[in-house]
Amino acid sequence: MDTPKHTQPNLGEMLHLRGNALSKGEPIALPLVQSSMFHLPGMPEDFSNYGRVHNPTWAQLEHVLAHLEGAACLAFPSGMSAISAALFATLKAGHRVLVPSDGYYVTRLLAAQFLAQLGVEVIERPTQGFAEGGFEGIDVVFIESPSNPGLDVIDLRAVAKAVRAAGGISIVDNTTLTPLGQRPLDLDVDIVVASDTKAMGGHSDVLMGHVATRDPQILQRVEDWRKISGSIPGPHASWLLHRGLETLDVRFDRMCTSAQVIAERLAAHPAIKHIRFPGLPGDASHALSKAQTLRFGFLISVTLGSEAQADTFINTCPLIRPATSFGGVHTSAERRARWGDVVDPAFVRLSVGCEPVEELWQAIDQALNAL
Numbered sequence: 001m002d003t004p005k006h007t008q009p010n011l012g013e014m015l016h017l018r019g020n021a022l023s024k025g026e027p028i029a030l031p032l033v034q035s036s037m038f039h040l041p042g043m044p045e046d047f048s049n050y051g052r053v054h055n056p057t058w059a060q061l062e063h064v065l066a067h068l069e070g071a072a073c074l075a076f077p078s079g080m081s082a083i084s085a086a087l088f089a090t091l092k093a094g095h096r097v098l099v100p101s102d103g104y105y106v107t108r109l110l111a112a113q114f115l116a117q118l119g120v121e122v123i124e125r126p127t128q129g130f131a132e133g134g135f136e137g138i139d140v141v142f143i144e145s146p147s148n149p150g151l152d153v154i155d156l157r158a159v160a161k162a163v164r165a166a167g168g169i170s171i172v173d174n175t176t177l178t179p180l181g182q183r184p185l186d187l188d189v190d191i192v193v194a195s196d197t198k199a200m201g202g203h204s205d206v207l208m209g210h211v212a213t214r215d216p217q218i219l220q221r222v223e224d225w226r227k228i229s230g231s232i233p234g235p236h237a238s239w240l241l242h243r244g245l246e247t248l249d250v251r252f253d254r255m256c257t258s259a260q261v262i263a264e265r266l267a268a269h270p271a272i273k274h275i276r277f278p279g280l281p282g283d284a285s286h287a288l289s290k291a292q293t294l295r296f297g298f299l300i301s302v303t304l305g306s307e308a309q310a311d312t313f314i315n316t317c318p319l320i321r322p323a324t325s326f327g328g329v330h331t332s333a334e335r336r337a338r339w340g341d342v343v344d345p346a347f348v349r350l351s352v353g354c355e356p357v358e359e360l361w362q363a364i365d366q367a368l369n370a371l
């Protein structure tokens, strides 16, 4: 891969962010502060005052998220609540918002079922050719790259520049790559949103999300939205995500490295009719991914011979969990057509987990050979 043009977070420092600020006798592990009320005689000043506004466990989580993103971060109780916060904080009646027509479908539902009813005009475009038609007259441009599930990629720097020149705000959903795989804020994007339910948490036991931005005014709006709407993360979920982040680097590295190996072998397997993985030199997303991302990710999209074959593959491979969502330590897969994504009925999104790669390949190969 070419030298990436991004500032990598210092991950050793991240692991010791809390430790280096401790006083003698304090716990090394992050305390889970499960309290809605705080002891507060006199004026509140800078102290924790109420659980909807502040919590020491999410404050520490946000400290780590900010280190990862290289930007101020606000934690949310799910990816969708982070996406809602970014959109409600930036849009108003009469505005126009552009969303991908082939990205995560719930973002489109949010736009169609709620934003449109509040007087926001919603426009959709496919990820491929997203910049065609320009961004003139569009107030907020919502981007997903690589797109879920198609794995198409957008030139983030070029789009962010064009959106800004047209007077709009750009938002990137960075869920599929995490800040270790792609750094949209370094490419001049205004806001990053992410579902931390996926690889960031990594253990399939928590729903969380975050918003990151280097724009103080946007940050204030998003924080006000959280405080006023009450869309706040619980302390336990924050604690779980914080723990997950401590191993993000090792998990993500293993998952991306294994995905490359698995994708190369799948590409040569006769049961696979079509494959998308940005790390394959022949993939439509390869050149741009190589220039713009730090890793090619852990998601692979494959199309098998038929819907029945796809189901049998997913349901019989002992090292694949048939499940929606992705990014966990366990390899998982699903047929996206079952949610109405406009893909072939035999299209499978495979999320490569942390299993040793040779064991994983053996299980996948055997399941494919038995079809």
Ligand code: PLP
Residues within 6 Å of the ligand: 078, 079, 080, 081, 104, 144, 148, 173, 175, 176, 194, 195, 196, 197, 207, 208, 209, 325
């Ligand atoms: N963005 C993307 C790309 C996703 O895949 C998902 C969930 O699958 C979300 C956002 C929403 O995240 P959550 O389920 O945490 O609300």
